[in-house]
Amino acid sequence: MRSTGPPNGREPSPRRISAKAAVCGMFIAANFMAIMDTTIVNVALPALGRDFGVQPSGLGSVNVGYLVAMAVFVPVSGWLGDRFGTRPTALTALLLFTVASGLCATAGSLPALTGYRVVQGVGGGLLAPVGMTMMLRAFPVAERLRAQKYVMLPTAVAPALGPVLGGWLVDTVSWHWVFLVNLPVGVAALLFGLRTLPDFPGPGAPRFDVLGFVLAGGGPAAVLYALTRASDGGWGSGRVLVPLAGGVVLLALWVPWELRAGHPLIDLRIVEDRLFRTTQLALLPMGAAFMGVLYLYPQLLQGALDYDALRSGLATFPEALGMLTATHLVPRLHDRVGASRLMVAGGAGAALVVAFLAVGAGGSPAFTLYPAMYLLGCSVGVLFTGGQHAAFVTVPSSRTAGATTLLTMQRQLAAAFGVALAATLARAPADGDAVDAYRTGLLGMAALSVCAAVLASRVGDRRVRDAYPADTARPAHDESVRPEPAPDHG
Known part of the structure; x- marks a missing residue:
């Protein structure tokens, strides 16, 4: 035998x-x-x-x-x-x-x-x-x-x-x-x-591309520096205006240089992809609003409701649970609802929750804040998850490095802008009411969320569906169907 x-x-x-x-x-x-x-x-x-x-x-x-x-x-x-x-x-x-x-x-x-x-x-x-x-x-x-x-x-x-x-x-x-x-x-x-x-x-x-690196690295860095300083010194100070203007000039020079360069550091022609471009435009205000709320909300809890730092952090954490819930919901709803509708719903939901936090600033019962932050996380997560998927549907593998680089740059600038704008709107005068100042800042973030919902409507569900290659299966939302593991190249 x-x-x-x-x-x-x-x-x-x-x-x-x-x-x-x-x-x-x-x-x-x-x-x-x-x-x-x-x-x-x-x-x-x-x-x-x-x-x-x-x-x-x-x-x-x-x-x-x-x-x-x-x-x-x-x-x-x-x-x-x-x-x-x-x-x-x-x-x-x-x-x-x-x-x-x-x-x-x-x-x-x-x-x-x-x-x-x-x-x-x-x-x-x-x-x-x-x-x-x-x-x-x-x-x-x-x-x-x-x-x-x-x-x-x-x-x-x-x-x-x-x-x-x-x-x-x-x-x-x-x-x-x-x-x-x-x-x-x-x-x-x-x-x-x-x-x-x-x-x-x-x-x-x-x-x-040495010059491309100087322009692409120096421009966002200068703008980011200015935005991080704006929340402390105000938009009119020289240490904000000078780097902000310099960064904008570098970025303005970077775009035509990269489009003309024979070997650009980042292939900016990726933005000619309409699906990638419109999706990124929707993610930009939502990213700014999200980080602005995360900046203002703990200060509101500590300043108006007398929370200590640890308790305010714990009160913010349901947002993370909501985002994780969204990552499980979107694959199941994507085929039935469509990417664009999901993104619109996410932006609109975020706007409603942030408006609720603003209107009830300092007066809402504590037990309502935890579910509100959970719903905010769900709404933002729906828009982010659907948007990130739609953005790369039509991006070929050879261009993913440039596309992810642009996405990361956009996220950094959106986050810095959101925090700077929130801090500016929430700055109370010496004889003003701090709660009213926080309310103004949160309403500004709600307005950004509305902008995200409006821009998401331009993504178009049909455009996302039609972008799938003819020989590619649609996204599976049945967790029992598991793809074969890719070959290990390591």
């Missing part, structure tokens, strides 16, 4: 993790850290000021350095991924971010911490677009809606978890742990990625 044992007496090697699972794991861990670091540090600023002997107004460089470094290096992420491969680029960025987090925890002065935060921002600026590029190349069009629940996880949870976790760490241990918390996650993600992450090579990268 022929033996049924393994050949050569060796046990078969265990089945390796699929390429899709590897990309999802890396994307969640890396993007979660990068996004959470934009909010977790805020609650540590008073403790940092006490340790370094610096007034709170002088600590802006800690966050500004991180955000500006991200803005500078986001544009080059696509070129690096196409030139050296997505796997080496993602792992190098993750290593840089993790090492810089450890250095931040050891900083003994404000200049040292600012410098380490800049290095951390370089890694963070590369992680998000390269990770999303890998996701788009790993999952075919018909499976991307299901993958959206993984893409949206960091976006949903990280901004809300940052203040809660940061407040708890500062109160129970020290501000150093706001940065040290990244180390175990970063090391685990690096080991996981080295063992399992495949490479998704692009079409190859041409000669590096």
Whole structure:
């Protein structure tokens, strides 16, 4: 009888993790850290000021350095991924971010911490677009809606978890742990990625566009710097107007240069894709409104309802649960309702919830705030999930790096603009009512949500349906139907 044992007496090697699972794991861990670091540090600023002997107004460089470094290096992420491969680029960025987090925890002065935060921002600026590029190349069009629940996880949870976790760490241990918390996650993600992450090579990268990098990196960085300063110094101050004008000029020069360049750093002709363009226009005001609400709402709770920092963070967290719920609902509703209708409903729902928070500012019963934030998360999540899927339906694999780079740049600028506008609208005069000021700011965010709903109506459900390749199955919303795992290239 022929033996049924393994050949050569060796046990078969265990089945390796699929390429899709590897990309999802890396994307969640890396993007979660990068996004959470934009909010977790805020609650540590008073403790940092006490340790370094610096007034709170002088600590802006800690966050500004991180955000500006991200803005500078986001544009080059696509070129690096196409030139050296997505796997080496993602792992190098993750290593840089993790090492810089450890250095931040050891900083003994404000200049040292600012410098380490800049290095951390370089890694963070590369992680998000390269990770999303890998996701788009790993999952075919018909499976991307299901993958959206993984893409949206960091976006949903990280901004809300940052203040809660940061407040708890500062109160129970020290501000150093706001940065040290990244180390175990970063090391685990690096080991996981080295063992399992495949490479998704692009079409190859041409000669590096130096002038394009200066314009594409300098323009958004200057605008972002101005927006982060506007909430403190006002729009009329020189430290806001000068970088804002300079950034706008750089961006105005960047567009014609990239369109004429033989080897552009970012192929801006991707915006000629009508579906990609209209979807991005709808995501822009919704991203601004969402971050503006997350900025104002905790201040309203602490200023008008006497919540402490930890309790206000916990009261904000239902928003994350709502967004996670939306990522499970959209794949099931997409075929029946349509992407455009879902996005319109999400924008309109967000506008109604934010208007409710504004009208009841300071007077709504506490028990109504938790479900309101949950519904806000559901509404924003529906628009984001449907919009991100629709945006890339017609984008070919060779152009995903440029498209994800533009999406990341748009998100950064939208978030900064939303916070700056919310802070400006909510600034109360010396003899004014703070609650009325918060109400004005929230109503402004509700207006932005209405704009998102109106722009989403221009996406068009038929355009999304017709964009699917003829040989591509429609998005599956039956969780029992699971696609075959992609071959492991790692």
